[in-house]
Amino acid sequence: MNRVSGALDRLGRAVLENVEEMGKIVLLFISVLAWMFRPPLKLRNIFKQMEFVGVKSIFVVVLTGTFTGMVMALQGYHGFRMFSAESLVGGTVALGMTRELGPVLTSLMVTARAGSAMAAELGTMRVTEQIDALYVMAANPVKHLIVPRVIAGVLMVPMLTVVSDFVGILGGYFVGVHILGINSGIFIKNIKRLVDLNDIYNGLVKAACFGLILSLIGCYKGFNTHGGAEGVGRATTEAVVLASITILISDYFLTAIMF
Amino acid sequence: MIKLVDLHKSFGKQKVLDGIDLQIEEAKTTVIIGRSGGGKSVLLKHIIGLLRPDRGQVLVDGTDIAKLGDRDLNEIRKKFGMLFQEAALFDSMTVGENVAFPLREHTRMKEKEIRETVADRLRSVGLTGVEEKMPSELSGGMRKRVGLARAIAMRPQIVLFDEPTTGLDPVMTEAINRLIIDTQKKFNFTCVVISHDIQSIFEIGDRIAMLYEGKIIEYGTPEELRASRNPVTVQFLSGSIDGPIRIL
Numbered sequence: 311m312n313r314v315s316g317a318l319d320r321l322g323r324a325v326l327e328n329v330e331e332m333g334k335i336v337l338l339f340i341s342v343l344a345w346m347f348r349p350p351l352k353l354r355n356i357f358k359q360m361e362f363v364g365v366k367s368i369f370v371v372v373l374t375g376t377f378t379g380m381v382m383a384l385q386g387y388h389g390f391r392m393f394s395a396e397s398l399v400g401g402t403v404a405l406g407m408t409r410e411l412g413p414v415l416t417s418l419m420v421t422a423r424a425g426s427a428m429a430a431e432l433g434t435m436r437v438t439e440q441i442d443a444l445y446v447m448a449a450n451p452v453k454h455l456i457v458p459r460v461i462a463g464v465l466m467v468p469m470l471t472v473v474s475d476f477v478g479i480l481g482g483y484f485v486g487v488h489i490l491g492i493n494s495g496i497f498i499k500n501i502k503r504l505v506d507l508n509d510i511y512n513g514l515v516k517a518a519c520f521g522l523i524l525s526l527i528g529c530y531k532g533f534n535t536h537g538g539a540e541g542v543g544r545a546t547t548e549a550v551v552l553a554s555i556t557i558l559i560s561d562y563f564l565t566a567i568m569f
Numbered sequence: 570m571i572k573l574v575d576l577h578k579s580f581g582k583q584k585v586l587d588g589i590d591l592q593i594e595e596a597k598t599t600v601i602i603g604r605s606g607g608g609k610s611v612l613l614k615h616i617i618g619l620l621r622p623d624r625g626q627v628l629v630d631g632t633d634i635a636k637l638g639d640r641d642l643n644e645i646r647k648k649f650g651m652l653f654q655e656a657a658l659f660d661s662m663t664v665g666e667n668v669a670f671p672l673r674e675h676t677r678m679k680e681k682e683i684r685e686t687v688a689d690r691l692r693s694v695g696l697t698g699v700e701e702k703m704p705s706e707l708s709g710g711m712r713k714r715v716g717l718a719r720a721i722a723m724r725p726q727i728v729l730f731d732e733p734t735t736g737l738d739p740v741m742t743e744a745i746n747r748l749i750i751d752t753q754k755k756f757n758f759t760c761v762v763i764s765h766d767i768q769s770i771f772e773i774g775d776r777i778a779m780l781y782e783g784k785i786i787e788y789g790t791p792e793e794l795r796a797s798r799n800p801v802t803v804q805f806l807s808g809s810i811d812g813p814i815r816i817l
Contacts, residue, residue, distance in 0.1 A: 439657040442619055446651045447671045448643035 335530050338452075342460050342526070345453040355458040363424045363459075363525075364466030370419050371470045372477050378411050379403055379478030383485040387492070396490070400497035401504030403482030404475075408505060408513045409569070412475040414561055417467050417520030421553045425528035428459050429549035432532025433542035441533070456529045463525025464518050471517040475510065512568045519564060520557045527553040570595050571616060571727065571759070576625035578611060585611050586622070587783030593776075598753055598760040600770050602805070603780035604814065609763040610654075612780065613729055616761065617649050618642045629727075647675060650720030650758075651729040656712040658704040658719070664691075665700030668719045675723065690718040693752055695744075710741040717748065721756055728753075730762040734769050746772050767806060771795075779805065781814075 386399045432455060435441050444451045479501065486492045531549035535541045576589035585608040593599045603609050614620040615627055618634045626633045634645050658667050668687045672678055678686065687700060694714040704712060713733060720728055733749060734742040746769050753760045764770055770777060771791045779787035779794070779802050787794060787802045797803060804812030 435659075438655055438660075439653045440659055442614075443651070443653060443657040443659070445619055446617055446646060446649065447674060448646040449670070449674050450639075 334534075335526060338456070338530050338533075339522075339526055341452050342457055345450060346457050346461070348453070352454060352458055355454065356461050359458045359462035360466055362427070363420060363462040364469060367420050367423055367466070367470055368473060370423060371416050371474050374415050374419055375407070375412065375474035375477040376481040378415060379407055379481030379483075380485045382406055382411070382478075383482035383490070387486065387490050396492055397496045397500055398504075399486045399490075399492055399500075400479075400482065401500035403486070404479050404501040404505045405509060407475045407478035407482075408509045409565075410513075410561075412471045412478060413467075413513045413517040413520060414557065416471045416474045417517060417524055417557050418554055420463075420467055420470065420521070421524040421528075421550055421557065424463075425524040425553050426546050426550050428525060428528030429532035429535075429546045430542055432456075432529055433535035433545040436533065436535045437538055437541060451533070456533065459529055460522065460525045463521035465521070467521030467524070468514040468517040471514055475513065515568070516561065516564050519560065523556050523560065524553040527556065570628075570630060571761070572626075572628040573612075573615070574626040574628065576612075576615060576627065577623045578608075578615065578620065579623055584783055586615070589625070589780075589783070589785055591778055591785050591788070593759060593761055595759050596757050597775040598749070598762060598773050599776045599778060600774035601761065601763045601778045601780055602765055602770055603763075604805075605765060607780055608783060609765075609780055610731060613731055613761065613763050617646060617651060617729060647723065648726045649729065650723065650725035650727070652713065652716045652720045652731065652733055654731045654735060656704075656716030658712060658715055660704050662704075663700060664702050664704065664707070664715050667704065667715060668700075668722055670719065671722045686722065687718075690722050691715070693721065693755065694718045694748060710737055710744065713737075713745060714748065717752065721752060721758075724756060725758060727759045727761070730760070730764075732764055732766075733762060734764065734766050742766065742769060749773050767808070781805075 382403045383399050386402045387396055390396050390398050390402075432441070435455070441451050441455075444454060483494075483497060486497055487494045528549045531545040531552070535545040537544070571593040573589050573591045573593075576586050577584075578586040589612065591601075601609055601612060611620060615622055615635075616629075618627070618637070622635050625635070627635045629645055629648070632641075632645060634642060637645065658664075659670070662670070665684075665687050668690055669683050672683050672686060688697075691697065691699065694717050696711065696714055696718070699707070699711070699715070704715070707715065730749065734745050737745060749760065749762070750773055760773075762769075762773060774791055777787075777789065777791055777794045778785050779799075781801050787797055787799055789797075794802060794806070797806075800813050804814050810816060
């Protein structure tokens with residue numbers, strides 16, 4: 311009996327802790343919104359973060375996008391060939407990329423690259439008292455550190471998704487047309503027939519939501535770091551894990567609402 | 570003027586401050602001494618509102634900052650400068666940008682004026698031509714100098730020092746002590762230093778307060794402290810392991 315109540319106790323505590331953490335992240339979001347529109351805008355900081363989150367992620371996003379499109383064409387081809395529908399490969403790759411794989415893979419890559427860096431950077435600033443220094447100089451850390459990162463996340467992840475969608479379809483085209491021998495005209499015609507502009511828009515809305523999630527969680531974990539170098543390491547890991555899980559779960563719900 | 574009244578603070582079950590009463594005199598250097606991990610930094614963080622007390626008052630020029638909202642607290646904070654233990658320079662900015670930070674944040678100075686002020690403050694701490702360097706290129710002693718230049722950028726009325734000489738060699742320790750004395754004289758600010766470096770305490774302190782088990786158990790001039798008969802103070806100043814201070 312004791313063992314059962316002990317387990318229930320632990321379970322209850324874990325649930326409470328998680329709910330509390332979610333609440334704190336939402337509160338941070340509200341304070342980000344409040345500071346976002348209060349002048350002066352820290353444009354320099356915002357552009358610096360946009361460069362870091364966006365421009366510097368292009369290479370990994372192009373690489374993952376291209377190969378994802380290529381492998382989808384390959385897998386699709388083998389499946390569709392069984393009932394002689396190889397011509398559908400182009401449309402399938404394009405639909406898959408724009409609706410799902412573009413936004414999700416891009417945001418997972420950006421989480422790994424930039425979300426982790428946000429947690430590590432803010433975490434180091436916390437343990438070396440740089441965040442306290444901001445408070446002491448009457449400067450708000452949310453405005454200086456978190457707002458630029460969240461803006462960069464929300465704006466740049468959709469832009470990277472556009473890149474990812476494009477190179478993914480290009481990769482699919484290369485494999486489908488040049489390696490597997492599908493007719494180029496049919497490949498493109500099927501993309502046009504199956505993919506609606508709304509598919510692309512909705513994919514981009516998802517990407518913006520994921521950008522918000524990854525930057526907010528990265529900043530939250532970094533901002534609340536304690537316990538020296540070990541704490542920074544823990545914050546970084548937790549940020550990547552929590553942001554990735556949240557992105558994948560919210561993807562289901564966003565899809566259920568939008569499509 | 571700063572006055573602490575019956576200040577209490579606990580973290581979990583651990584009582585760190587247990588009824589602190591202390592008055593810090595204007596334009597003088599008050600050194601707060603005590604054991605490592607004995608709550609000195611916690612006390613300092615209360616003076617500038619980084620921590621809020623469980624009970625008691627922190628009066629800065631008559632205002633209880635423990636009860637202020639963020640906006641009013643920030644107004645009070647503009648009277649302060651603080652040098653952190655590891656200087657806490659922003660490592661994504663150059664030395665010049667670090668010292669200019671409070672000026673850009675709170676004044677409408679033109680770029681030229683900012684540059685001149687930054688150079689002036691750096692000169693006050695014995696540095697020239699380092700504006701373009703990154704903090705990671707500086708030695709520990711230089712970082713502290715830059716931290717002090719940033720702390721006095723706005724000509725604050727009060728400057729707080731969190732263990733300014735910890736981790737420095739004897740020569741650098743002496744240099745930083747001289748610097749604290751000289752800048753205090755030049756800018757005439759109220760100076761609060763926390764330290765457990767006995768040599769520095771007597772060199773820079775006009776008043777010394779001894780923090781032990783969450784209370785101020787001794788307060789006076791360096792001479793008064795040297796003549797103290799309080800066994801805790803005597804043991805602390807002599808660095809003996811025999812006495813009322815428990816080692817573990």
